[in-house]
Amino acid sequence: QAQLVESGGGLVQAGGSLRLSCAASGIAFSIADMVWYRQAPGKARESVAGIPRHGSTNYADSVKGRFTISRDNAKNTVYLQMNSLKPEDTAVYYCNAHFIGSDYWGQGTQVTVSS
Numbered sequence: 387q388a389q390l391v392e393s394g395g396g397l398v399q400a401g402g403s404l405r406l407s408c409a410a411s412g413i414a415f416s417i418a419d420m421v422w423y424r425q426a427p428g429k430a431r432e433s434v435a436g437i438p439r440h441g442s443t444n445y446a447d448s449v450k451g452r453f454t455i456s457r458d459n460a461k462n463t464v465y466l467q468m469n470s471l472k473p474e475d476t477a478v479y480y481c482n483a484h485f486i487g488s489d490y491w492g493q494g495t496q497v498t499v500s501s
Contacts, residue, residue: 388485390490392493393495394407396497398471400472400501403467403468405467405468406422406479407465409462413490415462419485420464420484421436421482422436422455422479422481423482424475424478426474426476426478429477434449434479435453437457449468452469468497471497476498477496479496
C-alpha cells in the first residue's frame with residue numbers, strides 16, 4: 387500500500403527557512419515523478435516544485451530562486467528546502483507521487499509564515 391508522509395512544517399518568521407520532507411513507502415520511489423503542491427485557504431491547490439525520475443527540476447515562478455527540491459532515492463524521500471519565506475507562502479504543503487499512471491498524496495504539512 388502506497389503511503390507518503392510529510393514532515394517539517396511549522397511556524398516561521400518572514401525571511402526564515404524550513405525544510406520539508408516526504409517519506410514514501412509502497413511504491414518504486416526511484417521511478418516515481420515527485421511534486422510538491424500547496425494549498426492556501428480559499429485557494430486552489432497549486433504545484434510548487436517537481437523533480438521527475440529523469441530530467442530537470444521545475445518550479446513555480448513564485449518560488450524560483452527561493453525553494454529547492456531534491457530527492458534521495460536510497461531513502462525514498464523527497465525534500466523541499468524553502469528559504470526567504472514570505473507570508474504568501476503560508477499554506478498546507480502536500481507531497482505527490484506520480485507512478486505508473488496513478489497519483490498518490492500525503493496528508494499535508496502546515497507552513498505558516500508570519501510577517
